[in-house]
Amino acid sequence: MRLQRLWTNRTLLLMCLPAIVFFLIFAYLPMPGLYLAFIKYNYTDGIFRSPFVGWENFRFLVINGDLARLTINTILYNLAFILIGNALQVFVAVLLNELRRKWFKKIAQTFLFLPYFISAVLIGLIAYNFLSYDYGVLNSFLVSVGLDPVKTYSNPNIWPFIIVIVYLWQTTGYGSIIYFAAIMGLDHEIVEAAEIDGANALQRIVYIVLPWLKPTFIILLLFSLGGVLKGNFGLFYNLVGANNTMLYPTTDIIETYVFRTLMNNFNFSTGSAVSLYQSVFGFVIVVTCNWVVRKTSPDHSLF
Amino acid sequence: MEQISRSIRSSVSERLVRIVGYGFIGAFALACVLPFVLVLGTSLTSERSIQSNGFNFWPKDFTVFAYRIVFENPNLVIGAYFVTIALTVLGTAIGLFLVAMTGYALQRPDFPYRNRISFYIYFTTLFSGGLVPFYLLMTQYLSLKNNYLSVLLPGLLTPFLIIMMKAFVQSIPHAITESAKIDGAGDFMIFRKLILPMTTPALATIGLFIALGYWNEWYNAMLFLTSDVEYRPLQLFLYNVITRADFIRNSSAASNVPLRDMPLESMKMATAIVATGPVILFYPFVQRYFIKGLTVGAVKG
Numbered sequence: 001m002r003l004q005r006l007w008t009n010r011t012l013l014l015m016c017l018p019a020i021v022f023f024l025i026f027a028y029l030p031m032p033g034l035y036l037a038f039i040k041y042n043y044t045d046g047i048f049r050s051p052f053v054g055w056e057n058f059r060f061l062v063i064n065g066d067l068a069r070l071t072i073n074t075i076l077y078n079l080a081f082i083l084i085g086n087a088l089q090v091f092v093a094v095l096l097n098e099l100r101r102k103w104f105k106k107i108a109q110t111f112l113f114l115p116y117f118i119s120a121v122l123i124g125l126i127a128y129n130f131l132s133y134d135y136g137v138l139n140s141f142l143v144s145v146g147l148d149p150v151k152t153y154s155n156p157n158i159w160p161f162i163i164v165i166v167y168l169w170q171t172t173g174y175g176s177i178i179y180f181a182a183i184m185g186l187d188h189e190i191v192e193a194a195e196i197d198g199a200n201a202l203q204r205i206v207y208i209v210l211p212w213l214k215p216t217f218i219i220l221l222l223f224s225l226g227g228v229l230k231g232n233f234g235l236f237y238n239l240v241g242a243n244n245t246m247l248y249p250t251t252d253i254i255e256t257y258v259f260r261t262l263m264n265n266f267n268f269s270t271g272s273a274v275s276l277y278q279s280v281f282g283f284v285i286v287v288t289c290n291w292v293v294r295k296t297s298p299d300h301s302l303f
Numbered sequence: 304m305e306q307i308s309r310s311i312r313s314s315v316s317e318r319l320v321r322i323v324g325y326g327f328i329g330a331f332a333l334a335c336v337l338p339f340v341l342v343l344g345t346s347l348t349s350e351r352s353i354q355s356n357g358f359n360f361w362p363k364d365f366t367v368f369a370y371r372i373v374f375e376n377p378n379l380v381i382g383a384y385f386v387t388i389a390l391t392v393l394g395t396a397i398g399l400f401l402v403a404m405t406g407y408a409l410q411r412p413d414f415p416y417r418n419r420i421s422f423y424i425y426f427t428t429l430f431s432g433g434l435v436p437f438y439l440l441m442t443q444y445l446s447l448k449n450n451y452l453s454v455l456l457p458g459l460l461t462p463f464l465i466i467m468m469k470a471f472v473q474s475i476p477h478a479i480t481e482s483a484k485i486d487g488a489g490d491f492m493i494f495r496k497l498i499l500p501m502t503t504p505a506l507a508t509i510g511l512f513i514a515l516g517y518w519n520e521w522y523n524a525m526l527f528l529t530s531d532v533e534y535r536p537l538q539l540f541l542y543n544v545i546t547r548a549d550f551i552r553n554s555s556a557a558s559n560v561p562l563r564d565m566p567l568e569s570m571k572m573a574t575a576i577v578a579t580g581p582v583i584l585f586y587p588f589v590q591r592y593f594i595k596g597l598t599v600g601a602v603k604g
Contacts, residue, residue, distance in 0.1 A: 201321075
């Protein structure tokens with residue numbers, strides 16, 4: 001009976017087979033590798049003969065404060081990205097909807113989406129164009145108005161602002177598309193009726209458009225909150241630079257830390273411990289967020 | 304009387320919203336393109352001018368010297384272009400076919416395993432082994448270090464694009480599949496002969512997402528292609544020009560320009576323009592596909 005069902009669906013199963021094998025190799029096979037987090041890995045003994053140390057790697061990360069610092073950095077950056085990002089996206093979408101000149105709207109949108117499509121490497125170079133101590137546009141400007149140039153790349157305190165601004169610069173335009181599309185779905189008759197009743201532009205936005213966007217806003221917010229422990233490696237790595245230790249206190253996130261443990265220190269066990277921590281807590285957060293989504297709007301929940 | 308004052312009030316607010324709208328959107332749109340102008344301007348500025356005036360939007364001392372140096376050793380640039388184009392074409396062709404096929408099968412309402420397989424794919428976004436096990440798998444167990452397959456393979460499929468494809472195909476009535484089945488067509492035949500031609504806009508969207516991913520790919524290349532590989536993908540090539548002094552030294556030797564005369568800064572910008580140019584040139588013509596993908600796929604999976 002079971003076999004028969006497999007047999008009747010063999011073509012569809014075969015069509016899924018490449019994807020099944022793909023995710024098995026590249027996503028599921030690495031998972032047991034997180035066992036590395038519980039051993040003291042060394043090259044000569046390999047995974048199976050390196051000594052088992054239990055929670056020792058985690059204890060080490062907690063005691064030296066790395067885990068707390070990485071968690072705080074990663075979460076705070078993501079909260080800033082998500083909250084400011086979504087608010088700005090709504091703002092842009094609402095304003096775009098108010099523009100009447102078609103050509104202006106077209107060109108503006110084309111420009112706004114552009115930063116989303118370039119590589120992280122170029123993002124880093126663009127930031128360097130502005131922030132370089134010797135040649136950067138920022139310092140040229142400061143000097144021209146009689147102020148002292150700033151040493152951006154050795155001052156950790158300004159980096160949270162820089163990273164958030166660059167993130168917003170890159171993603172706001174593209175992110176506003178969803179909200180803009182949602183506004184397009186708003187019934188025109190409602191807007192017209194409000195106009196006949198004397199609602200002005202501001203009232204139209206505050207009492208009709210924004211409430212209309214609220215469900216989309218909440219859903220997107222909850223979905224992004226699910227990923228609050230996941231960092232954008234490319235952005236941070238290219239902005240901060242590979243070895244700028246001075247900036248680590250405010251710019252080091254889980255992804256960049258794990259990358260360094262692997263590529264600079266060959267400390268596979270510590271890196272795996274951080275990854276395991278990230279995956280487990282990330283999983284709990286996603287499930288919680290999805291549970292909230294299911295409570296508020298069952299149609300949108302993921303599982 | 305009340306009517307008039309109300310319409311005045313409304314026109315004031317109307318105007319305010321317009322002014323803020325055009326002002327803010329205009330300024331933001333400019334802020335989105337000006338950095339590219341800055342990179343282009345600097346790439347065309349002489350090194351001496353950069354040293355005294357800094358980076359500039361408009362070259363004060365115009366020269367194409369940096370581009371000459373970049374192309375003086377054309378092997379590396381052309382090699383990088385070739386590698387990136389090959390990876391993009393191959394990756395997009397294979398990836399698009401697999402995404403479309405999987406997406407179609409997984410949205411078939413009469414396919415009893417669709418939920419289980421969908422979850423199997425979706426779960427990989429919830430939990431992952433992280434970088435270290437992935438790195439060990441790729442280098443020690445699959446022996447893909449210094450192999451272009453290490454860049455090609457991991458980029459072929461993403462859960463996000465499979466979900467997007469499912470959403471696209473769901474808009475095609477299932478009755479079409481059913482009637483073709485009654486006529487005796489096999490599932491793969493239905494997919495190839497009926498569904499694929501009907502989903503060309505979806506395929507364009509997904510294909511562009513995959514292609515963009517390969518063009519901008521730099522992470523896997525950095526992890527798995529070491530200096531033993533002569534030709535790296537464009538973005539890694541750019542990364543090396545930006546960050547590695549030995550790269551500048553090599554091209555100084557190749558172009559017979561003494562190291563102190565090398566246009567260090569403008570060369571980075573020129574390489575960036577060479578590596579990004581095609582994306583910016585193509586982008587205005589294809590952006591609507593990226594918009595379509597987001598509005599179909601993101602809201603409901």
